[in-house]
Amino acid sequence: MSKENKNSAIEAEIETAEVEEIAEIDEREEVSELEELRALVASWEDKFLRTHASFENSKRLLAKDKMAAVAYANENFAKDILSVVDSFESALATIKSTNDKESNENLLNKIKEGLDLTYAQLTKVLEKNSIKSIDTNGEFDPNVHQAVLQEESQEHDSGHIVKVLQKGYTIKERVLRPSMVSTAK
Numbered sequence: 001m002s003k004e005n006k007n008s009a010i011e012a013e014i015e016t017a018e019v020e021e022i023a024e025i026d027e028r029e030e031v032s033e034l035e036e037l038r039a040l041v042a043s044w045e046d047k048f049l050r051t052h053a054s055f056e057n058s059k060r061l062l063a064k065d066k067m068a069a070v071a072y073a074n075e076n077f078a079k080d081i082l083s084v085v086d087s088f089e090s091a092l093a094t095i096k097s098t099n100d101k102e103s104n105e106n107l108l109n110k111i112k113e114g115l116d117l118t119y120a121q122l123t124k125v126l127e128k129n130s131i132k133s134i135d136t137n138g139e140f141d142p143n144v145h146q147a148v149l150q151e152e153s154q155e156h157d158s159g160h161i162v163k164v165l166q167k168g169y170t171i172k173e174r175v176l177r178p179s180m181v182s183t184a185k
Contacts, residue, residue, distance in 0.1 A: 080125040087118040126169075134168035134179045136161050144168060144175055149182035156184035 091114040095107075126132070134144045140159050145168065153162045161181045168179030 077125075077129045080128060081122075084118060084122045084125060087114070087121055091115065091118065130172045131169055131176065134170060134175070136164045136168075136179050136181060140181065140183045144170070144178055145181050146178040147183045148180050150185045151182050153184040158184050160184050 091111065094110060094114065136145065138160060139157075140147060140161055145161065148165055149163075151162055153160075156162050160183065162184050163182045164179060165182065166177075166180040169176040
């Protein structure tokens, strides 16, 4: 072999060794980069799982709070109405305890006074809880009135309410029960 061939062979071996060394370095860098990416994925996966668990816990707690709110939504109204129940019980106890010596007129006056006070108390409780009676003066409104009868009336224009058969009520802006009315023909 000539000197040139030997030099070429040596150079080829050196180049091969350098390429192998570079490939080895690239492989180590790829492995290192792959390990870094795996660690990053594991970190994000952990964050996701924790966030998801936190979300599920919040969702469960909100559902529990919603069930409790629905179950006890009428609690304040019920407490308010108990005073009206007490007034009725008191009126009934008064009627039972009256003796035969009292005049019927005196007894009736006591009953009327008690019922008037109880009705006023009940009206206040309803208003406090945004329950109001529907206005039945004037023209018939199908959104809040239910016409049950039509009758002749000289005093009312056609389509106006003549008589209220049953009061209607709203709760806030929603109709709880429409007023049952008779209208003029």
